[in-house]
Amino acid sequence: MTQASVAVPVIEMRGISITFPGVKALDGVDFRMFPGEVHSLMGENGAGKSTLIKALTGVYGIDAGTITLAGEQVSFSGPAQAQASGISTVYQEVNLLPNLSVAENIMLGREPRRFGSIDWRAMRRRSTELLAGLNLDLDPGSLLGDHSLAVQQLVAIARAIDVQAKVLILDEPTSSLDADEVAELFRVIRSLKEQGVAILFVSHFLDQVYEICDRLTVLRNGKLVGEYLVEELLRIDLVQKMIGKELTALDDLEQRARSVVVDESDAATFVQATKLGRRGAVHPADLPIAAGEVVGLAGLLGSGRTEFARLLGGIDRADTGELVIRGKATKLRTPRQAISHRIAFSSENRRDEGVVGDLTVRDNIVLALQADRGWFRPIPAKRRDELTQSYIQALNIRPGNPDALVRNLSGGNQQKVLLARWLAIAPRLLILDEPTRGIDIGAKAEIQKLVFNLAENGMSVLFISAELEEVLRLSHRIVVLRDRHVVADLENEGLTVDSLLALIAEGSNDDDDPDASVAVAVGALGANDPVAASDPDPTTTDSTGGSR
Structure with missing residues (x-):
């Protein structure tokens, strides 16, 4: 007993x-x-x-x-x-x-x-x-x-x-x-x-x-x-x-993502970072992002994932390198400049750098759009209501009350409100830093499906997550960072959690064959397969009881 x-x-x-x-x-x-x-x-x-x-x-x-x-x-x-x-x-x-x-x-x-x-x-x-x-x-x-x-x-x-x-x-x-x-x-x-x-x-x-x-x-x-x-x-x-239902959407999503071919020609490149870096934050690195491409950033906490994303979002200023947006060299000094280039950055810290808890759902959703228009050109009330209602329905924000204070919403619904704010400005590049952290599996599935649908419609997405399965599921390409260096930039073909873990742990050398180094590292990890270890015992029986 x-x-x-x-x-x-x-x-x-x-x-x-x-x-x-x-x-x-x-x-x-x-x-x-x-x-x-x-x-x-x-x-x-x-x-x-x-x-x-x-x-x-x-x-x-x-x-x-x-x-x-x-x-x-x-x-x-x-x-x-x-x-x-x-x-x-x-x-x-x-x-x-x-x-x-x-x-x-x-x-x-x-x-x-x-x-x-x-x-x-x-x-x-x-x-x-x-x-x-x-x-x-x-x-x-x-x-x-x-x-x-x-x-x-x-x-x-x-x-x-x-x-x-x-x-x-x-x-x-x-x-x-x-x-x-x-x-x-x-x-x-x-x-x-x-x-x-x-x-x-x-x-x-x-x-x-x-x-x-x-x-x-x-x-x-x-x-x-x-x-x-x-x-x-x-x-x-x-x-x-x-x-309350079987979750098969993510499996279908992964199959669809793997079947998509992204045009990576220079003409299709929306953003090209060359030797972009910031002293004390992230070492200079190259990163092209094509239109309609989801690029995943993988690495441990402190690896430089967020720091690099903040440079692309205009949150922090780069002190080395060049950023080319739609073929034109650009310097981003503020988030507002990034927004003017249709680059939106959604912070991992949604409480302090994201939603405004004391404002309503409506006010939070239109905040970035109003800032982009200028405070002396208020969005008409009818347009505000239409815009808010459309995103409440599209993202399944609950409760569906535009006058509800955001601080009273659950974490997942706060995250959806934040996403709605950035989608309202019609970005060409959406930078998502840990958009599904701390939210339930249902809301996570909805957000992941949204990311894939946005990419299918031509939006570029830079996706950061500590969950490697999530990065693998959504990304066309995966960039691995370790100790503030980019150590790999790989097409998402045949990659596994093990191979990413090996790169995160060991990195790669310019003189080595990256495929060979991954294979060696994966072999070393085989005895401690984290995915296999997480699987439930197949002999475990399902509970048929309810409340005891």
Whole structure:
């Protein structure tokens, strides 16, 4: 018998309903967690996952239902009260203070005091202990803002651990972590699990869910689909439960993408970067992009993917090389200049560099188009409404209310609003930096299909993703970066995840045969095939049960 079958739930939510203007976010949802388990909450963006978490932590009040903590009915007025009761949350977007030290962030609001003043020595000592528990060699006196997002995420987790939580909620905790950091986080999660902490692990990475979680609860359209033991639910069945239908579109999409032949003649080249680079960011590199071509950038975090894309999007200025757009040498000094050349850059940081949460869906969609026209030439109201409605329908933005504030939308729908903004200016080159990160598989499929359809209609796309399967699925050509150098520029014919991993890990030398170097590297990786390792055991039986 599992621990969950004999223990009393530490958290139990029954019949939870929440209604926002024009949409029922949760409809009679049941959810429970047991001590010493890792539980995943699964569903498409807009399924109600974030709303359920916010109801649990007191961000939202509930219209119907009950919440019990350790057998006692509770009603939290806010996250602080929930935290005081032992429910701690680490959000996907790191909400710490970069201008304070690591120690100050970890102990913020809980600073040890001595004779009425902060005991800085005790604060540093306690922070050092917490960081050591995460196996993180970090100076607690260093400024948080001087560290990478990955390190800041670990600091946020260290802060959450310090409150002696009964329930720890991790919302997309691995989105900014590399493989070694994920492994270290999982070690900490398992240690907390052994101590009896109930951990809610929210992630769109199915491999990670199946590696670390014991059970999962699936939501769809604000309703409960079911609760399942991870070991009893095949991945394909999980996907079908999340989206309510079989997901065959991506397989068809990949076949169509591989069958397309792109005209790469000079006449068809929309952008040609020659020895384009920026000191301290990315070494000079060449990159032609043809009309109707999807070029994928592959590489690890810090490889220079985003830095190179920012040069093409006018976000950062190149200090070496030349950029030719439609046959004319051009210098891009600002994003507005890029937009005037019909180049649109969609940032990976959609919260700070993308959507404006306090504006409506309509205002967000027309923002770039209005800026391009000039603020003294307002878009007529009728045109604004027509444009907004057309993109809401085309991209399946939910809820379909143009007056809804973007901050109230799920991550996937925020990403669609951001894409609609750039599509509204009719770009010739669309640069997408991690457009599907942190969103569910259904929204991901829609965005990937959109990218392919745009390319079929002649738009050039520069596509960046940490998920190599996604890069392979969509790209006609793949450019691999390592240590801020371009190490390969390959046609997507016969490439595999293994061969890309080999190039990312080993790179290539100008004097070597790249095909031979890839073959050697792939052979070396064969014993540790990450794709094969991720496949479920074919003997695993499907769960036929629903809520237990």
